[in-house]
Amino acid sequence: MSDVQALAEEENAGGWRRARGEPPMADVHGSIPVVSSRPFWRRAMAFLGPGYLVAVGYMDPGNWATSLAGGSRYGYTLLVAxxxxxxxxVLLQSLSARLAIASGRDLAQACRDxxxxxxxxxxxxxxEVAIVATDIAEVIGTAIGIKLIFGIPLEIGVLITALDVFIILMLQRLGFRWIEAFVITxxxxxxGSFAVQLALANPDWSDVAAGFLPDREVVLNPDMLYIAIGIIGATVMPHNLYLHSGIVQTRHIEQTPKGKREALTFATIDSTLALTFAFLVNAAILILAAAAFHQSGHHEVAELGDAHALLAPLLGSSLAPILFGVALLCSGLNSTATATLAGQIVMEGFVNIRVRPWVRRLITRGLAIIPAGAVAILYGESGTAELLILSQVVLSLQLPFAVFPLVTMTANRMKMGALxxxxxLSGxxxxxxxxISLLNVKLVIDFLSGAAM
Structure with missing residues (x-):
């Protein structure tokens, strides 16, 4: 098919209930130019950034809770999860970018249309439930990070997290590239923090390699399956699919078949590299928990505060807990930026409600602070640890409602044209x-019967 024919096919692509509306985040839409006359590597570098904003959601504080619980209880077994x-x-985020580049719609707009x-x-x-569940994990993680580094009580730390809105407001005023630079830094x-901690933990790398092999016990053991699905929920997050399909449109590309195909290639490379890094961080958290806690008989370490306290005596270095706290705080701050953007994309895309980012952020953060603060006051860190894991399972339960629309729409030639x-890939x-849906059904059955956790 020639480029002219493909462009005509794309321009005439139907299947949408209504015409494409105003783009997501109109103030930054197409704000980063991708100049076709520049060398290949310069064009590829212009796409560097969105993948890392997406990857942040794959290593947020919710991942820490599930990975710490999995590593301390079951050693390296859940590395396969x-x-x-x-x-x-990697696959789902590539579809998210494909939808945006082919149709000019983010996933929320595509569902609406x-x-x-x-x-x-x-x-x-x-x-919105998924975004609030994500924000609960960020509130708890950031508050614990503040407590570990500065000694501020958990309840006050939860309230302090509301101030992060000013960081996002400042970065958005400076430009979208500043948000990307902030996140990448x-x-x-x-x-770097986890690289040092792994060196101190000195895990058995042959056992680590074995942990990446499938094990029937993961499915047969209800408690292990509960953590495994929590890992999936913490890693493949629903709001990230909406986020990626929105922020990839900050790049101004040539609206030709060739320009779109090249943009899809660059966007896929960007997200794949970023998600590979996120995979290494998540694996490092579980490996650290397995090497430091499971091997020493500490099998019930799911609380971030307990993990912090145990690292120094077990690894023989006061540097490890400091790095743990710094990484946790950075993780919470990082996730703040992406949750704000995801919330904005979801609200604008589905119901065309456009509010200032700081207003949107305060609403979402307020909904997260209420349950997180209540649990922190009533049950302390043990309660917040359970809330962290539960929030990740909630995310996993929401996944099919984002994944199935994404998969079916990107497989529809009338909607996607040549792309x-x-x-x-659709199969x-x-x-x-x-x-994911089958695992969720089993999780609900186990949870209701009391077999899990």
Whole structure:
């Protein structure tokens, strides 16, 4: 098919219930130019950034709770869950970018323009639940990080997290590239912190390698499955699919078949590299927990504060807990930026409600602070640890409602034109969506019967 024919096919692509509306985050839409006359590496560098904003959601404080619980209880066995969920994430995020580049719509807009209004409202509410669940994890993680570094009580730390809105407001005023630079810098600090801690823990790397192999016990053991699904929920996060499809449109690309294909290639490379880094961080957290806690008989370390307190005596270095606290605080601050953007994209895309980012942030953060603060006051850190894991399972339960629309829309030639997903890619994505749904059904059955946790 020639480029002219492909462009005509894309321009005439139908299947949408309504015309494409105003782009997401109109103030930054297409604000970063991708100049076709520049060398290949310069064009690729222009796309560097969105993948790391997405990757932040794959190593937020919620991941820490599930990975610490999995590593301390079951050693390296659940590394396979991190690997599997990371591979799922790479594929699904590539579809998210494909949808945006082909249709000019983020996932929220695409759902609005595909389904009936009642169905769209239901999907919007589910997406908002997922964002609040994500923010609960960020509130708890940031508050614990503040406590570990500065000694501020957990209850006050929860309230302090409301002030992060000013960081996001300042960065958005400076430009979208500043948000990306902020996120990448904090991500590098997190990675460096865990690299040092792993060197101190000195794990058995042959056992680590074995942990990436499938084990039947993961499915047969209800408690292990509960943590595994929590890992999947913490890694493949619903709001990230909406986020990626929105922020990839900050790049100004040529609206030609060639320009779109090149943009899809660059966006996929960016997100794959970033998610590979997130996979290494998540694996490092579980490996650290297995090497430091499981091997020494500390099998019930799920609380971030306990992990911090145990690292120094077990690893023989006062540096390890300091790095742990710094990485945790950076993780919470990082996730703040992306949750704000995801909330903005979801609200604008589904129901076309456009409010100032700081207003949106305060609403979301307020909904998260209430349960997090109540649990912190009533139950302390033990309660917040359980709330962290539960929030990740909630995310996993929301996943099919974002994944199935994404997969079916990107497989629709009328909607996607020349950039429609290949059948093999759509088939694998459907298998992933089906697997997640089946695991969730088993989780609910185990949870209701009292077999899990």
């Amino acid at each position: 991190i690997l599997l969920s990371s591979l799922m994430a 595909t389904y009936s209004r009642p169905a769209g409202i239901m999907l919007w509410l589910l997406a 904090l991500t590098a600090i997190i990675g 429609v997903s290949p059948r093999w 694998i994505a459907l298998l992933i969506a089906g697997l």
